[in-house]
Amino acid sequence: MKIAILPGDGIGPEIVAQAVKVLNALDEQFELETAPVGGAGYEAAGHPLPEATLALAKAADAVLFGAVGDWKYDTLDRPLRPEQAILGLRKNLGLFANLRPAILYPELAGASTLKPEVVSGLDILIIRELTGDIYFGQPRGVRECPDGPFKGQREGFDTMRYAEGEIRRIAHVAFQAAQKRGKRLTSVDKANVLETFQFWKDIVTDVHKEYPDVALDHMYVDNAAMQLVRAPKKFDVIVTGNMFGDILSDAAAMLTGSIGMLPSASLDANNKGLYEPSHGSAPDIAGKGIANPLATILSAAMMLRYSLGKAEQADRIEAAVKAVLAQGLRTPDIFEQGTTKVGTDQMGDAVVATLA
Amino acid sequence: MKIAILPGDGIGPEIVAQAVKVLNALDEQFELETAPVGGAGYEAAGHPLPEATLALAKAADAVLFGAVGDWKYDTLDRPLRPEQAILGLRKNLGLFANLRPAILYPELAGASTLKPEVVSGLDILIIRELTGDIYFGQPRGVRECPDGPFKGQREGFDTMRYAEGEIRRIAHVAFQAAQKRGKRLTSVDKANVLETFQFWKDIVTDVHKEYPDVALDHMYVDNAAMQLVRAPKKFDVIVTGNMFGDILSDAAAMLTGSIGMLPSASLDANNKGLYEPSHGSAPDIAGKGIANPLATILSAAMMLRYSLGKAEQADRIEAAVKAVLAQGLRTPDIFEQGTTKVGTDQMGDAVVATLA
Numbered sequence A, B: 001m002k003i004a005i006l007p008g009d010g011i012g013p014e015i016v017a018q019a020v021k022v023l024n025a026l027d028e029q030f031e032l033e034t035a036p037v038g039g040a041g042y043e044a045a046g047h048p049l050p051e052a053t054l055a056l057a058k059a060a061d062a063v064l065f066g067a068v069g070d071w072k073y074d075t076l077d078r079p080l081r082p083e084q085a086i087l088g089l090r091k092n093l094g095l096f097a098n099l100r101p102a103i104l105y106p107e108l109a110g111a112s113t114l115k116p117e118v119v120s121g122l123d124i125l126i127i128r129e130l131t132g133d134i135y136f137g138q139p140r141g142v143r144e145c146p147d148g149p150f151k152g153q154r155e156g157f158d159t160m161r162y163a164e165g166e167i168r169r170i171a172h173v174a175f176q177a178a179q180k181r182g183k184r185l186t187s188v189d190k191a192n193v194l195e196t197f198q199f200w201k202d203i204v205t206d207v208h209k210e211y212p213d214v215a216l217d218h219m220y221v222d223n224a225a226m227q228l229v230r231a232p233k234k235f236d237v238i239v240t241g242n243m244f245g246d247i248l249s250d251a252a253a254m255l256t257g258s259i260g261m262l263p264s265a266s267l268d269a270n271n272k273g274l275y276e277p278s279h280g281s282a283p284d285i286a287g288k289g290i291a292n293p294l295a296t297i298l299s300a301a302m303m304l305r306y307s308l309g310k311a312e313q314a315d316r317i318e319a320a321v322k323a324v325l326a327q328g329l330r331t332p333d334i335f336e337q338g339t340t341k342v343g344t345d346q347m348g349d350a351v352v353a354t355l356a
Ligand SMILES: CC(C)[C@H](C(=O)O)[C@@H](O)C(=O)O
Pocket: A083, A086, A087, A246, B192, B193, B222
């Protein structure tokens, strides 16, 4: 089985290197092939998603992705900026289902800015549609304003849209995920204002008929943002569109206080996927050897489970991560008095040692 | 001076009654005229925003609004649902600038789900554009999908848009508000994905030239949602579009744990405005006499300050609210051990008594 390794920018290479160590320490052997992406892709081939990188990602059985972005690319034209690579990969590989668990490890309860009783034991799964919505809708651009009080001025515009089949397939993913967990699904919309999301709500309600064992409720996105702060443990699985999911999944991740721990999976219709940590490229700490590699290592575990059919290997990695936390090892982002501060490499080595 | 009083649904009438008591207790006398809105408008005249109500709101110098919405109207067609009243008022009165302070009163620090050190002393101001964006953009609806893999299926769609003048006027409001506070403005966008918000960012950057004394920074909306959870006190003034503002202002309000305390103002180009509590109509507790009237009373204070030019009266009301909190009076939503639980009426009476 072939895995495309796309380290990217900032701390990407350092943290991906740890996940590669872990993969190499498993009994199974995988063919790993590395390619540049993001700013690194631009440096190497003049484009954030070089053709050869996209070809590799398409040919592979799964993609392990680090992170992209650096301030030094901020002045490039938008199509050349690092984050276009991730949008391009999602669209070209058809990765419509983004799974983002927000889990608070008991050992890290203190890291949250929320009170322990509000977040301890938090375990929610946010499922974000990833290839539709206003992210890709056409037409878009800057034009002359066609009507209203600002007629004739320049205006920026974008199109939000969701087709029936697009909503159905992400709803199926969400109901099936809920079946394997607490059997409760919250669909987040803005049906009181947006036609797109009244339609979304209607279709999700229809798909629900096929999953009578799952309890479905609907929540407006503004209320969902409030409830995530007020009582996040009340959620089990949340499903929403690309734009709302972008905002809510980051808010949910931050509730844990340890975004350096959170993996993510982006899947196509056949469970081929791209796996990446939920955090960004953190250029401010790149190269210092202090980044937390655990989100990337846990992303590799998700990859083994969802795309490569190796659930036992995934279990082993997840158990090893829990064990190193129990041993008291902490990178600086999750360090607390009474624990042992370690660097990126040491943390990767500790997971490998625990696996053995 | 004439004030339109629109109590609305749920707890709206009870809480607005307290604010009216407070207004009547001031030295200045105002002409108050009440009209039905929301579900109450639908019951009275078959429409959530009856013509007579809109005419009154237009004729008045300011509007004091309670809250709208009740489950019993959920099955009505969208144009007849209570929340259309608030959208209609905003659009018809040109209320483009929504000011939503998120303040944590020291006495209520315990009410937050966040750790005291993260939120104590919180005082941020969110300025949300209120008459543009995807809330009102045309075209919108359900149509046959014109292209792509879902061609021929039904799709829901909406249009996000911001014209140059629309962005300029809200940017001016935001820079001027920042000048009166900590002189720091964060403009929240999604310029890495949306044409509308790349344009927004460019225009805000241009308006900044007129306010060299204000420090401006730009933040992506997903990051803003995270930073509100991680370190909300780092913000001073936030300005953003209608959709992002809906989500972020509710999240920010919930950080305080006491959304029953938070007022809001929605202003037009001449400082005429609509004033309402940040919370909703809470039909589950309507009529029980336990709703917190302080957000509505504080909204009346904002009205005196921004629309009626009576800053001293506004100061008096705000001081009276602080005094009743210091006296230990609490409605159930903010009650804590060691304080005195009071009802809606008692709380209103206490503010009036303290004013005198
Ligand atoms: C980098 C950006 C385009 C991207 C998004 O908005 O989807 C990121 O925020 C994410 O969530 O993966």
